Amino acid sequence: MVIETQGLTKRYGKVVAVDGLDLRIEAGEVYGLLGPNGSGKTTTILMLLGLTEPSAGTVRVLGLDPTREPLSLKKQVGYLPDSVGFYNEMTAWENLAYTARLNGLPRDLSRIRIERVLQRMGLAEVAHRPVSAFSRGMRQRLGLAEVLLKEPRVVVLDEPTLGLDPEAAQEFLKMIQSLKAEGITVLLSSHLLHQVQTICDRVGLFHKGKLVLEGRVEELAQRILGGAYRIRLEATPLDGLVERLQALPEVSRVQTDTRGLRLEASLDIRPQVARTVLEAGAALHSLSLEQPSLDEVYARYFQEVRHAA
Amino acid sequence: MQPSPNKLRREGSPWTGLWAVFFKEMADHLSSTRMRILEVLILFSAVGAVYAGAQTLRQTIGEDPFLLLRVFTAAQDPLPSFVAFLSFFLPLAAIALGFDAINGEYNRNTLSRILAQPIYRDALLWGKFLAGLATLALILLALFLLVVGLGLVFLGVPPGSEEVGRALLFLLATLAYTGVWLGVALVTSVLFRSAATSALAAIAVWLFFALFWGIIAQLLAQAVAPFDPFDPESELRQTEALLAFSRLSPNTLYAEAIQVLLNPGIRSLGPVLITQLQGALLGSPLPLGQSFLLAWPQLTGLIALTLLLFALAYVLFQRREVRA
Ligand SMILES: Nc1ncnc2c1ncn2[C@@H]1O[C@H](COP(=O)(O)OP(=O)(O)OP(=O)(O)O)[C@@H](O)[C@H]1O
Ligand SMILES: [Mg+2]
Numbered sequence: 001m002v003i004e005t006q007g008l009t010k011r012y013g014k015v016v017a018v019d020g021l022d023l024r025i026e027a028g029e030v031y032g033l034l035g036p037n038g039s040g041k042t043t044t045i046l047m048l049l050g051l052t053e054p055s056a057g058t059v060r061v062l063g064l065d066p067t068r069e070p071l072s073l074k075k076q077v078g079y080l081p082d083s084v085g086f087y088n089e090m091t092a093w094e095n096l097a098y099t100a101r102l103n104g105l106p107r108d109l110s111r112i113r114i115e116r117v118l119q120r121m122g123l124a125e126v127a128h129r130p131v132s133a134f135s136r137g138m139r140q141r142l143g144l145a146e147v148l149l150k151e152p153r154v155v156v157l158d159e160p161t162l163g164l165d166p167e168a169a170q171e172f173l174k175m176i177q178s179l180k181a182e183g184i185t186v187l188l189s190s191h192l193l194h195q196v197q198t199i200c201d202r203v204g205l206f207h208k209g210k211l212v213l214e215g216r217v218e219e220l221a222q223r224i225l226g227g228a229y230r231i232r233l234e235a236t237p238l239d240g241l242v243e244r245l246q247a248l249p250e251v252s253r254v255q256t257d258t259r260g261l262r263l264e265a266s267l268d269i270r271p272q273v274a275r276t277v278l279e280a281g282a283a284l285h286s287l288s289l290e291q292p293s294l295d296e297v298y299a300r301y302f303q304e305v306r307h308a309a
Numbered sequence: 310m311q312p313s314p315n316k317l318r319r320e321g322s323p324w325t326g327l328w329a330v331f332f333k334e335m336a337d338h339l340s341s342t343r344m345r346i347l348e349v350l351i352l353f354s355a356v357g358a359v360y361a362g363a364q365t366l367r368q369t370i371g372e373d374p375f376l377l378l379r380v381f382t383a384a385q386d387p388l389p390s391f392v393a394f395l396s397f398f399l400p401l402a403a404i405a406l407g408f409d410a411i412n413g414e415y416n417r418n419t420l421s422r423i424l425a426q427p428i429y430r431d432a433l434l435w436g437k438f439l440a441g442l443a444t445l446a447l448i449l450l451a452l453f454l455l456v457v458g459l460g461l462v463f464l465g466v467p468p469g470s471e472e473v474g475r476a477l478l479f480l481l482a483t484l485a486y487t488g489v490w491l492g493v494a495l496v497t498s499v500l501f502r503s504a505a506t507s508a509l510a511a512i513a514v515w516l517f518f519a520l521f522w523g524i525i526a527q528l529l530a531q532a533v534a535p536f537d538p539f540d541p542e543s544e545l546r547q548t549e550a551l552l553a554f555s556r557l558s559p560n561t562l563y564a565e566a567i568q569v570l571l572n573p574g575i576r577s578l579g580p581v582l583i584t585q586l587q588g589a590l591l592g593s594p595l596p597l598g599q600s601f602l603l604a605w606p607q608l609t610g611l612i613a614l615t616l617l618l619f620a621l622a623y624v625l626f627q628r629r630e631v632r633a
Pocket of ligand 2: 043158
């Protein structure tokens with residue numbers, strides 16, 4: 001177990017930012033800490049790194065206690081804060097050299113490593129430019145370069161795709177995913193569920209400081225959404241289609257929206273759906289299988305919680 | 310806030326990374342625009358003061374064994390003496406170097422990134438403080454050599470060894486005094502998130518001691534030891550109370566220390582009784598060792614005040630959340 005917390009709690013006055021969190025993350029996992037703004041993700045991360053003290057509960061990262069053994073812990077754990085900043089008047093290289101010195105790396109080793117991480121993050125060409133001229137995406141990559149500089153065993157990333165355009169975000173997520181291949185354990189937080197769901201082995205959904213759902217994305221989808229297969233179709237006219245589709249034994253739910261219909265089914269029944277549509281005399285424009293989305297899992301879960309209340 | 314017994318048994322040295330921080334901050338200071346401005350400002354005033362001082366000296370005093378020290382203290386209207394310039398500018402220079410030490414890291418979003426490296430907060434604070442102090446020491450030393458050199462050019466008399474000793478002690482006292490203001494700036498940089506507010510607060514403290522503390526000390530002394538026309542000792546008591554109160558200000562401590570160090574004729578600080586003067590040749594200079602002993606309480610006072618301010622900044626900083 002690389003990261004393990006028990007009853008981890010953080011209170012700011014009356015506000016309970018994190019409430020009795022039990023987290024267990026295995027070596028080599030990519031774990032997504034997901035939840036809306038203010039749900040306690042950053043607070044959890046800060047406690048894992050010993051940057052803020054827990055009000056109650058215990059934390060072990062790589063078997064170390066962050067408040068008691070912060071130095072050996074921070075030597076092996078890289079952290080990319082949500083709004084990462086650098087010294088603007090210094091170059092990318094100088095910023096990394098400072099980090100290397102803080103980590104006590106010998107000069108020769110740090111030169112080799114800085115070169116390597118800048119190359120890897122695609123920043124080799126701008127290495128000697130002041131950071132003030134860097135775009136948000138470049139800064140984020142420089143942040144990841146800094147994290148990799150100490151060759152960490154665990155990497156903690158807070159909102160790594162924040163402020164990146166969709167393409168840059170995907171590219172950045174690929175870089176994160178490549179860490180897994182090196183055996184690095186990754187913990188990342190995000191409120192953009194659909195964006196990170198593809199790279200996470202497991203996710204934990206936060207709500208008001210509590211971990212309300214946890215597991216693999218497909219597992220959660222299965223559990224919360226019932227049917228794992230979601231079929232989207234566009235057809236005209238729609239009259240009478242809903243009833244006919246609902247009559248199919250595998251279909252558990254039919255929804256209409258602006259663009260067409262959405263079915264939930266226990267099996268991939270696209271051929272049957274196509275036949276039904278044609279038999280009804282409608283024209284079929286498109287038919288596709290949708291990946292279950294975490295956003296939906298999340299939304300549905302809270303719908304159910306609210307209904308239950 | 311609950312006490313944390315964990316803090317008592319921390320792993321490793323709190324100084325890990327101190328030198329990395331020190332050299333980075335030092336390089337920042339030395340290359341900053343702020344520093345250029347300070348240098349120009351102090352340089353002009355120093356040259357002006359020394360020139361004016363040397364002019365007065367050449368006209369008046371012919372043979373003085375402490376010519377260099379006179380260069381430091383001689384003033385010619387409308388220019389104040391070199392020492393007066395220093396005691397005015399150095400607090401401002403110290404504040405200029407320290408007012409954004411910690412809040413600057415917050416505002417640049419670098420603090421959490423730096424503290425995620427294997428160092429303690431101690432190293433960051435000490436590194437910044439020592440870098441500021443070393444930078445100020447560097448300015449001071451450069452200025453000192455400049456003044457000694459200029460003095461040589463204008464007056465043509467090389468200083469004696471005792472004079473150099475006194476001048477170096479004066480330098481030390483000035484550094485301790487500067488350290489106090491660096492400490493004040495460090496505290497405000499932890500207290501206030503905005504750099505402008507922090508600078509303003511530190512300058513307000515400086516103004517308070519420079520302008521108002523004298524008046525307040527007077528009022529306090531009158532309240533504590535009222536003057537009684539029928540009690541001859543009451544006047545002495547009031548003077549002593551006034552001295553005690555005014556010594557709470559670093560400015561007073563510094564003024565007294567350099568007075569003793571730069572003026573070998575001074576044998577005692579504060580009210581002097583006739584009995585204390587018995588056996589002492591009036592006007593004969595005090596040896597360096599004696600002057601040093603006389604200034605010792607003031608010097609330690611300044612150093613203690615610096616450490617106290619640093620400790621305050623330290624405690625405040627340890628309790629700060631890393632994020633805004
Ligand atoms: N220093 C503080 N003092 C008081 N309350 C705080 C402090 N820091 C955080 N909080 C509160 O703790 C809760 C959790 O905040 P946290 O930053 O951990 O959320 P988050 O999940 O990271 O949100 P975001 O997606 O906006 O980054 C919030 O309600 C916040 O208001
Ligand atoms: Mg956050």
